[in-house]
Amino acid sequence: MYGNSMRQWVRGAGVVVIAMLGATPAFATSTGISGNSGKDTQTCNTCHNGGTAPTVEIEGPSTLEKGATGQYTFIIRGGAAMTGGVGIAVDNTEASLQAGTGMKKLGAELSHSAPQAFTGTELRFNFSLVAPATDVTLNLFGAGNSANADQKSSGDRAAATKLSIKVGNGTPVVEDPGPDDGDDSGGCTAASSAPVWALALAGLPLTVRRRRRS
Incomplete structure (x- = not known):
C-alpha cells in the first residue's frame, strides 16, 4: 500500500515539475530581459512564436542638440494585444536611456x-534619451512583443524597428577626394611651366647622338 502511494506521489510531482518547466520561458522573461531590442538582430521572437506580428514604431525627435534630453514613445499595435x-x-555608448513607467x-x-x-x-512605453555631447548620428533600436497573456511563449509575436537621430551637426561626412593625380609639383604641370631654354637643353644630348650616328 505504501508502495502505491509513493508511486502516485512521484507521478504527481513529475507532472508539477513538467508544468513548471513548460512555463519557464514565459515566466523567465516576464520581468524583462536585455539583448532583445533588435540591435543585434535578436528580438523576443527567439522565445515567443506562433502569434500574429504587431506593428511597432518609435515616436520622438529625429534631431537633438548635443547633451539634450529627448522624449520618446515606443508603440505596439495589433497582434494578440492582451499584454506586451x-x-x-x-x-x-555616450548616449543614455532613461526608463519610464512600466520599464x-x-x-x-x-x-x-x-x-x-x-x-x-x-x-505605449514612454522613455527618454540623453544625447552625447558630440556631433554624431546614432540609431535607437526597439522591439515589442504582443502577447495573449496566457503566461506561455506560444501565440505571441514581436516586431522591431529603429530610429536614426542626428545629434548636433550629425556624423561628419567624409568627402571622396577623387582620383589621385599625384604630386602637383611634378608631371605635366611642371614641364609646361619650365622655360623654353630649359626644354631645349634637355633635348640637346639626343640631338648630338643623332648627328654622330649620321
Missing part, C-alpha cells in the same frame, strides 16, 4: 518591468 513587453537599445534599466538597455496591458489594440 519591450526592449530598447542605442548604438552609441526598467538593464545595463545600458531598457526593458519592461512586468507585462503591460494593452489599451484597446495599442500599448
